Amino acid sequence: MNAERSAIVLTGCTVVDGRVLEGVAPLVDAAVWVRGERIEAVGPAPEVLAAAGAAGDFRQVDLAGAYLTPGLVNMHTHLSLSLPGQGGDAVKGLGAYELAHYMADGARRTLLCGVTTVRCVAEKDHADFALRRAITSGWVTGPRIFTAGQALVCTGGHGHEGTDTLECDGADGFRRGVRRQVKAGADLIKVMISGGIAGEHESIHTRQLFPDELAAVIETAHAWGRKVTAHAGPAPVIAEAVERGLDCVEHGYQLTPEVTALMAERGTALVPTLLVTRCEEFFDQLGVPEWMRRRSLDAGPRHLESYAMALAAGVEVLLGSDMPPFWQFEGTNASVRELEHMSESGLGPARALYAGTLGPVRWLGAEADLGTVEPGKCADLIAMDGDPLTATSAFRSVRWVMSGGRIVRDDRTGWNAS
Ligand SMILES: [Zn+2]
Numbered sequence: 319m320n321a322e323r324s325a326i327v328l329t330g331c332t333v334v335d336g337r338v339l340e341g342v343a344p345l346v347d348a349a350v351w352v353r354g355e356r357i358e359a360v361g362p363a364p365e366v367l368a369a370a371g372a373a374g375d376f377r378q379v380d381l382a383g384a385y386l387t388p389g390l391v392n393m394h395t396h397l398s399l400s401l402p403g404q405g406g407d408a409v410k411g412l413g414a415y416e417l418a419h420y421m422a423d424g425a426r427r428t429l430l431c432g433v434t435t436v437r438c439v440a441e442k443d444h445a446d447f448a449l450r451r452a453i454t455s456g457w458v459t460g461p462r463i464f465t466a467g468q469a470l471v472c473t474g475g476h477g478h479e480g481t482d483t484l485e486c487d488g489a490d491g492f493r494r495g496v497r498r499q500v501k502a503g504a505d506l507i508k509v510m511i512s513g514g515i516a517g518e519h520e521s522i523h524t525r526q527l528f529p530d531e532l533a534a535v536i537e538t539a540h541a542w543g544r545k546v547t548a549h550a551g552p553a554p555v556i557a558e559a560v561e562r563g564l565d566c567v568e569h570g571y572q573l574t575p576e577v578t579a580l581m582a583e584r585g586t587a588l589v590p591t592l593l594v595t596r597c598e599e600f601f602d603q604l605g606v607p608e609w610m611r612r613r614s615l616d617a618g619p620r621h622l623e624s625y626a627m628a629l630a631a632g633v634e635v636l637l638g639s640d641m642p643p644f645w646q647f648e649g650t651n652a653s654v655r656e657l658e659h660m661s662e663s664g665l666g667p668a669r670a671l672y673a674g675t676l677g678p679v680r681w682l683g684a685e686a687d688l689g690t691v692e693p694g695k696c697a698d699l700i701a702m703d704g705d706p707l708t709a710t711s712a713f714r715s716v717r718w719v720m721s722g723g724r725i726v727r728d729d730r731t732g733w734n735a736s
Pocket residue numbers: 394396439640
């Protein structure tokens with residue numbers, strides 16, 4: 319578990335990151351010198367090897383022709399997800415200690431997939447804060463966690479059945495809800511402002527918050543320096559929230575050209591979670607009820623149209639799977655499958671790389687530490703055989719993962735941190 323974090327020089331790789339959109343070309347025959355948790359240097363192999371050698375001992379790791387990118391960032395994660403149906407009921411039935419272990423197992427699997435950072439947007443019982451402490455303390459292997467704690471929802475609103483949401487009513491109630499998450503350690507606030515797929519007594523287009531409640535969430539969160547993201551489907555509800563300063567929209571099932579233009583103008587990001595309306599196999603595995611399966615799959619075509627409108631308007635789109643990020647699905651994991659959908663539905667490979675790495679990191683305000691392969695950044699790196707600028711499916715070939723300078727997976731040696 320506690321593999322040493324001495325100096326390592328990675329060789330035999332092509333380095334590429336989201337700055338490719340800003341004119342930074344991939345670096346072929348590169349080397350990356352990692353010292354402790356961070357990247358010390360990136361450049362042509364002879365130069366980097368010489369500099370590392372002059373500084374002392376190091377271990378050379380030959381990546382054998384791999385493409386090296388920053389680790390993926392999944393912006394819509396639930397490690398304690400429990401959808402309606404048998405699979406979800408089993409999670410709901412876990413005791414507190416069991417839930418902690420269950421989430422730790424998901425965190426480890428997530429990291430081994432090459433997802434080195436997650437943004438959790440509704441987790442049960444504040445167990446996410448304990449998990450984050452366990453990861454940063456080195457007790458548990460997992461990704462970096464940015465979390466909203468519990469999502470805020472009106473009484474009976476979307477997701478109210480579980481302990482991953484907090485029911486609030488009235489402006490005061492929502493202010494208190496925001497403050498309770500911040501008190502527990504939340505990095506951002508998640509609020510449900512419309513109905514969704516997984517709620518039996520609602521429809522996707524149900525408005526769920528009154529204007530004063532919505533304003534209370536956004537103003538209180540911003541006053542504490544926290545961004546707000548909203549579970550939201552219909553365009554009029556989203557438009558109102560964007561006008562009030564909402565920072566991010568989840569799903570966006572029913573966007574219009576008008577609301578996407580407004581989002582682009584205000585810099586409101588979209589985490590489209592395209593998988594949610596095209597994950598039949600996952601619903602089968604969990605045994606979700608028929609009404610939910612139908613509502614989900616029926617929403618698929620309109621959901622994809624919304625995504626296309628967002629791209630056309632220039633809205634920033636970010637990777638987020640909603641499904642557990644590590645879930646094995648259609649020959650890969652949910653994070654990579656979502657990125658493939660985003661890429662193939664109009665984004666293309668270079669922008670998909672950005673949407674899965676640097677874009678999310680910028681939204682999280684973590685660019686000083688994460689998101690690119692540059693000196694001074696944390697060494698959260700993944701290596702794959704395919705070229706991610708040719709096809710996003712290259713991420714299916716991830717075979718090596720480093721987190722904070724520690725190699726946690728290397729398929730060539732059979733090592734993984736499990
Ligand atoms: Zn979700």
